[in-house]
Amino acid sequence: MKNIPWWQPQFGEMERHLIGDVLSNAFPNEGVLTGIFEKKIAKLLGVRHVLAVTSATAGMFLSLKAAGITQxxxxxxxxxxxxxxxxxxxxxxxxAILADVDPKTLTIDTKKIERSITKRTRAIIPVHVSGRGADMKTIITLARKHELFVIEDAAEAFMSKHEKIYLGTYGNTGCFSLSPAKTITTGQGGLIVTSSDSLYLKLKMLKDQGRPVRGTGGDDIHPGLGFNFKFTDLQAAVGIGQLSYLKKRITRMKKNYRLYKTGLENIPGFSLLPFQIDNGELPQWTDALADRRDxxxxxxxxxxxxxRRYWHPIHTQAYxxxxxxxxxxxxxxxxxxxxLPSSFTLTDKDVEDVCKAIRRFYSNEKKN
Ligand SMILES: Cc1ncc(COP(=O)(O)O)c(C=O)c1O
Structure with a gap:
């Protein structure tokens, strides 16, 4: 029986070729190629600035630091x-003030945001689960009203749009993940996007030991405090290579969802979570609510x-x-x-087989 993975990263000749170039140049740390990768992402999303960092988690942490958020x-x-x-x-x-989610989308419930705002509230981090946009229009309105900073956790939403605007570009910053189960990966890695020149400068310094400009690593000037969250040109080589398959991957992931949608209609106790593909939403992962899930x-x-089973709610974790x-x-x-299996490597037949197996499970004909 063929193995149908939940996700499958894939690499090709382009990455191998570009990595070879980086290794021949001998300085594989963050350099020219990272800048090229950042510019390519900025062009794709139509934003002024992109910073490549070590992860989406680091991207959110740096965004919070850039906003001056503290104890x-x-x-x-x-x-x-x-x-x-x-x-x-x-x-x-x-x-972190936890807010409950909307039962239809499992993204943050905006009414719960409003109820959670106190005089100490400084920011909101909506999460675009599986590539499904949180209610950004309402969140931005609330943020303006209460003067709050918005950081989009767009870790799962690269190239996904909400109401025809790219997710990650609504907030003060948006953070994407480049870890392996994402539309493009560099092994680990993250991207921060922002249209603010002043935030960009702060983020640039924060990710590189307080330096706005890289020098020799010797007699540099460090006007601020920062740390080391830099990318590497090895990762950029992989990222640039991965971008060459982007269009194909997006088409395939949308097709996966469409096939699931028709193949899994009207099963009592099982429903797919919705995606508005016609408005530009990209199902990075197709998800469902299922009776007897385990x-x-x-x-x-x-x-x-x-x-892959969903995360436990954060409020149930020890910390x-x-x-x-x-x-x-x-x-x-x-x-x-x-x-459900969501990879861009799936074939129509794979998705049909998954649908058949789910139907068989719920019709209680599980013997074969
Ligand atoms: C919603 C969400 N936020 C944040 C992250 C963290 O991303 P990273 O592993 O790049 O730090 C992930 C990773 O998958 C994620 O799914």
């Missing part, structure tokens, strides 16, 4: 996300079909532990939520 401040984040979103806040010394996952695994009462939606939804 005593509060930042609102959704209870359903990869824990990185809340960790980026807590690592600055500020407090049983379904084990059944599919026995057929060599690999899914963030709180009672379930404030989080009815995340508490109820997370144990039902699952990512």
């Amino acid at each position: 005593g401040d509060e930042v609102i984040v959704p209870d359903i996300s990869f824990i990185a979103t809340a960790n980026a806040v807590e690592m600055t010394g500020a407090k 049983e379904l996952d084990s059944y599919l695994k026995s057929k060599n079909i690999h899914c 963030y532990k709180q009672s379930n009462t404030k989080f009815p939606v995340s508490t109820n939804s997370s144990p039902q939520a699952i990512w």
Whole structure:
């Protein structure tokens, strides 16, 4: 039986060729190629500035630092996300205020944002789960009203649009991840995008030991405080190579979702989470709410079909532990939520086989 992975990164000749060039030049750290990669991303998304950093988590941390967020401040984040979103806040010394999510999209519930705002609130970090846009229009309106900074956790939303505008470009900054289960990967890595010149300068200094301009590493001038969150040209070589497959990957990922949508209609106890593909949303991962999720996952695994169970709500993790009462939606939804095989490497037949197996599971004809 063919193995159908949940996700499969893929690399080609272009990356190998570009890595070879970097190695021949002998200085593989952040340099000219990283700048080229950043410019290519800026052009794709139509933003003024892009900074390549070590991860999306680092991107959010640096964005918070650039906004001056520190101990005593509060930042609102959704209870359903990869824990990185809340960790980026807590690592600055500020407090992550968890807000419940919308039951239809599993993105942050904007009514809960409003209720969580106090005089200490400084920022909101909406998360675009699976590439599905949080309600950015409402979030930006709320942020303007309460003078809050917005950092988009667009780790899963590269090239995905919400209401025809690229996710990651609504907020003061947007942070993308380049880890392996993403539309393009550089192994690890992240991108911060911003249209603000002043934020760009602050971020540039923060990611490189307080230097606005790289020098020799010897007699440089460091007007501020910073750390080392720099990229490498080895990663940029991989990233530039990966961009050459972007169009094909996007087409395939949209097709995966469309095939799932028709193949999985009207199954009692099973529903796909929605994507507005016609408005430009890109399903990086196709996700669903499923009755008897763990049983379904084990059944599919026995057929060599690999899914991924959703994150536990952040409020259930040790560092963030709180009672379930404030989080009815995340508490109820997370144990039902699952990512189906979503890779751009899937074929029509793979997706059809997954649909058939899910139908068989719910029709209780599981013997064959
Ligand atoms: C929603 C979300 N936020 C943040 C991250 C962290 O990204 P990184 O691993 O690049 O730090 C991820 C990673 O998958 C993610 O899915």
